[in-house]
Amino acid sequence: MIFLTRRATFSASHYYWNDSWPAEKNEQVFGRCANRNGHGHNYTLEVTLAGEPDPVTGFVVDLKWLKDVMEQEVLSAWDHRHLNLEVAEFAAGKLIPTTENIAIAAWKRLEPVVTTAGGARLSRVRVYETPEIFAEYRGGL
Amino acid sequence: MNADYGTAYFGRRYLLSASHRLHADALTAEENRATYGKCNNPHGHGHNYVVEILAGGEVDPETGMVVNMAAMDETVRSRVLDRFDHTNLNLDPLFVNRVPTTENLSKAIFELLDGGFAPATLAQVRVEETENNFFECTGD
Numbered sequence: 001m002i003f004l005t006r007r008a009t010f011s012a013s014h015y016y017w018n019d020s021w022p023a024e025k026n027e028q029v030f031g032r033c034a035n036r037n038g039h040g041h042n043y044t045l046e047v048t049l050a051g052e053p054d055p056v057t058g059f060v061v062d063l064k065w066l067k068d069v070m071e072q073e074v075l076s077a078w079d080h081r082h083l084n085l086e087v088a089e090f091a092a093g094k095l096i097p098t099t100e101n102i103a104i105a106a107w108k109r110l111e112p113v114v115t116t117a118g119g120a121r122l123s124r125v126r127v128y129e130t131p132e133i134f135a136e137y138r139g140g141l
Numbered sequence: 142m143n144a145d146y147g148t149a150y151f152g153r154r155y156l157l158s159a160s161h162r163l164h165a166d167a168l169t170a171e172e173n174r175a176t177y178g179k180c181n182n183p184h185g186h187g188h189n190y191v192v193e194i195l196a197g198g199e200v201d202p203e204t205g206m207v208v209n210m211a212a213m214d215e216t217v218r219s220r221v222l223d224r225f226d227h228t229n230l231n232l233d234p235l236f237v238n239r240v241p242t243t244e245n246l247s248k249a250i251f252e253l254l255d256g257g258f259a260p261a262t263l264a265q266v267r268v269e270e271t272e273n274n275f276f277e278c279t280g281d
Binding site: 095 | 146147148149150151153154155203205206207210
């Protein structure tokens, strides 16, 4: 089994807010991240696929294909967007765009495409909010 | 607010500067030099270690978080960084009977942090000794 990882970056803004809480609790729990004007990050998205190299091409999957899938499924929807205001998963009353939830949402976008294509399975999605802060999702395992 | 997504992981990287000397009391001086090379030099040497902590658990539906980062920072600071940063690892009681290799440092950090991120659990400690080598402990 080979694990293959492709990395891409996207830039987006967000804020943390739970509508079922009063403003004071949001500010207490989320601190500066609760500023309703939002703030932004340069995110790094790492997508890891697991599979066996094809005996003819030596590829687990074509990296160009994976790049295009990441672009179409994730970056085109998230890059240079306000996650709370412009991305369906993070609309008011849905998921708070924490790094954990961004990793899960990226998995949900990528997993059906990778699975349908066959040849490799999605093993791990890692999202770096900064070089020191990241979240990872492995499909709930 | 959240569906049940199972386990997700939150990771954080910290910097820790410390010195050490690799020397096993059970080996002769020649054997130590042969085994550890430059790392056996008598007066020790230092590294800027990167300590990467990975905690796993359910995403809290109210906060969207596996673990509160400020609480994680405080746990890591009080249990690990305050203990090891700008110290000589060989002088720490944890390394009296074990050589402060980065393998053993990653195990020691895992033991110090284990249970500290409830309700999330410590999934992995990675210690990067330099940009070119790192060690991971998953508690197994």
